[in-house]
């Protein structure tokens with residue numbers, strides 16, 4: 001397929017990019033907004049890149065969780081997501097899902113999938129879970145190695161199939177590194193074979209345990225090649241390939257003349273702290289799962305007060321960015337990954353250095 005053909009292919013499918021049918025809005029769209037609660041840091045796996053395992057503080061109670069859900073519903077029909085650790089390790093997870101689903105919100109969950117049997121999937125569906133995202137970082141032993149437990153791949157596939165059989169739609173989360181780069185075509189084939197509709201290809205943000213493997217993060221040049229590879233792969237893949245922690249993918253498509261959408265009209269780039277809010281197990285509220293800078297804690301202020309009054313969120317809403325992101329023509333449609341800027345420089349408003357599309361490019 002030529003570039004022109006790819007361009008018209010994207011034009012034909014463009015509304016699907018914005019369809020509200022994914023776990024996560026994907027670092028590019030403000031709507032419908034997202035509140036994600038990491039309900040526990042406990043997990044039955046030991047992933048090499050885990051961002052949460054070393055965090056401290058006591059888990060929020062069921063009642064505190066109900067309070068977050070009520071506040072989130074006041075923001076409008078947002079997506080409410082449960083994640084972890086492994087959210088299924090919380091005994092009250094079905095009650096929490098059921099309560100969230102009783103409001104006008106789409107309820108989704110990110111899970112490693114290994115604890116899901118047909119009975120579990122049935123209970124999740126009955127509680128009101130609409131969609132699940134499952135992490136697959138390689139095929140077979142490479143996934144097991146990354147996730148730190150033998151058999152994790154086999155168990156995740158069983159969980160995935162159980163969800164699909166019981167009516168909970170599944171998408172994949174794949175962390176992209178130098179180590180598993182060669183596995184990505186196989187994961188795309190797996191998604192196509194299973195007729196899954198989305199893969200979120202997540203750039204590894206070196207935080208938590210991930211700091212110990214920061215050498216496997218893609219460099220700027222490798223990341224641009226990754227964009228080339230994904231745009232080419234999209235010509236044949238049926239599943240949508242969406243780079244995450246990489247809002248400059250949409251700027252890249254625009255730069256390559258592959259996207260006709262007007263800048264800033266729909267692609268909004270990084271949503272962290274604008275319409276995406278994350279709550280860690282200890283109640284810390286942050287702009288994104290990969291950005292552990294605290295805007296407040298729900299044991300000190302209500303979730304809504306933090307969302308409205310946090311200086312951090314105000315600065316992110318204003319896109320008060322620095323370096324190449326401040327002057328970039330794609331500032332509004334991209335804004336750089338604020339988590340990556342923070343992980344690399346300690347400043348969530350700093351330029352995203354893994355990009356060659358800005359003034360320095």
Ligand code: SF4
Pocket residue numbers: 026027244245246247269270271272276287288289290291336337338339340
């Ligand atoms: S901080 Fe990065 S991962 Fe989070 S919403 Fe922004 S682009 Fe996406």
Ligand code: SF4
Pocket residue numbers: 247248251324325326328329330331334335336337351352355356357358359
């Ligand atoms: S310089 Fe910043 S705003 Fe511009 S495309 Fe790159 S990451 Fe996005």
